[in-house]
Each structure stands twice: as structure tokens, then as C-alpha cells.
Amino acid sequence: MNYFKISLHHRGDDYSKAIRFRNFTFDVFDEDPRKLANFPNITGNICYYQIDPLEPGTYLFNCSTSVIGRYVRLSMRNNENYPMNICELEVLVSSSRYEEIPLKREKNTKHVGTPLVQLTVRNVFLCARACLFRRSIYCTAVNWVTTTGSCQLLSVNPYVNYAANLIPDQLTDFYIQSN
DSSP: OOEEEEEEEEOOSSHHHHTTOOSEEEEEESSOGGGSTTTTSOOOEEEEEEOSOOOSEEEEEEOSSOOOOSEEEEEESSOTTSOOOEEEEEEEEEEOHHHHSOEEEETTEEEOSOOSEEEEOSSHHHHHHHHHHTGGGTOOEEEEETTTTEEEEEOOOTTSOOGGGEEEOTTEEEEEEOO
């Protein structure tokens, strides 16, 4: 996700408990934070932090910076005695680079061109994101080595026949910008 807002409907059934809803954070993660070793004591990319109590009602929170990720977590800090009391939470995405620039996958295939950059990342999502962030160096494709997390950023013209530079490789998937 490139940029998003979060809509929250805060319940007001019991006003004295409702105003205790404060010190909360919206964190954004690339991976499901529940599967990370140090969950729940982990902080993602901070989208928004609210210190003051909220009155009951519906609120629209804008991320203070452009945040990229797949998972959003709402957590209250230092409010152990007051349970979270919300009715609805909705994440509103304004755009996604993966929708704007789709990548086509060639499974078990490797491009033999010289990489612009070689990185080690946790998953193919982060590999594709690294390429999309490097559009200024003409990154249009990636080799993702599935076993090692090796991410090779490539400049391949998707409008010409690039098949001559592809070889079979059981450990690699090739992704290229769709034309």
C-alpha cells in the first residue's frame, strides 16, 4: 500500500469508559506481526499515534507519512485497565504501486543479465517493492531466489523479446513489469 487512511468508529456505550480510549497507535507491517518472534512487543512503521482521549464518534486518521505495508495493527499503550472499545475499523487505500505497475511472474526461471543491485530481503513482496522504489535507475524486473532471499534488481526492456536471456532455474522466479 502506498498511502492510506484509517476510519475508526469509537463506541460510546459507557461514556466514562469511552473517554479512556487514548495512547493508541496504528502500526503497519510488511508481514503478519503475529508470526514474528517478538510479538506483541514489536513496533511496525508508525502510521498514527493518538495521545489524548477520544470522544465517542467516527474518526478518519491520515498516516503522517507515506507508509507501505500489508498489515495494520491498532494497539493501546499503558492502558491495561481499560479495554479497547471500538465498533469498526476500516483501512482506506488510496493507491497501490502493485496495481499501477503489475509484475508478471516466470516461475523457475532466471534472467542472466547483470543486476543493477543485489539485496537480501525476507520475501518477494519486499523484493518487488525495492525495484519499484528504484524506478529512477530503470529497475523493471527482478530475479527472486526463493531459498536464500536474494533479490536481484534488473533493467530489462519489457517491450522487446527478452526470452533469449532467460534460463531454467528451479530456485529462482523472474518477475517483470507487464507491458
